[in-house]
Amino acid sequence: MVSVIIETKNAEEALARTLAGLVNAAVEGLVRDVVIVDHGSSDHTREVADAAGCSFLENGSLLDGVRLARGEWLLLLEPGSRLLEGWSESARNHIEALPGPARFSRSSINRPRFLARVFGTNNPMSDGLLMSKRQAMALLKPGHGAGDLARGIATRRLKAEIVPANRA
Structure with a gap:
């Protein structure tokens, strides 16, 4: 049903945290496969991906990862982001009821302060993209990454929460 795509570069520990949060959804049948699009890692990112049973594209593009994905829906995440309990049910409900893209809600514990939200730089992938x-x-245009795809796209907010990578 859903293919998870994660772009990485030297993110072995962060990738492991993100993959751990996907296990229950894989057991439930929501997550069909995970594709890691690596941009030249020199650490053990490949080994982490292999141990978790992910497809690994070395020096691939996001477009290659999307083509390799087997699911009808894509969940794009940053390495290090963590989806909190209940995310799979919320994602499944969205997929079944609404055809458009969606993002997760920021965890209330990890939500940036008001001034940081207003004046800080906004990472378009920090809330994931379904x-x-x-x-x-x-x-998707050739040579573009997940951030390019997520930038400026109109999305709905899911009730499920995410802890962004920079706050994990």
């Missing part, structure tokens, strides 16, 4: 593979293929 969208159909068909829509991703239509919007």
Whole structure:
């Protein structure tokens, strides 16, 4: 049903944290496969991905990762981000009811302070991105990454929470 795609570079520990949060959804049948799009890691990122049973694209592009994904829906995450309990049910409900893209809500514990939200730089991938593979293929341009895809796209907010990578 859902393919998870994670772009990495030297993120072995962060990747392990993110993958651990996907196990229950894989057991439930929501997560069909995980594709790691690596941009030249020199650490043990490949070994972490292999141990978790992920497909690993070395020096691949996001477009290659989307093509390799087997699910009809994609969940794009940053290495180090953690989806909190209940995310899979919220994602499943969204997929079944609403065809458009969605992002997770920031965990209230890890939400940036007001001034940081107003004046800080906004990472378009910090809240993850759930969208159909068909829509991703239509919007994704060669050479663009997940941040480019997520930037400026209209999304709904899921009730499920995420702890962004920079706060994990």
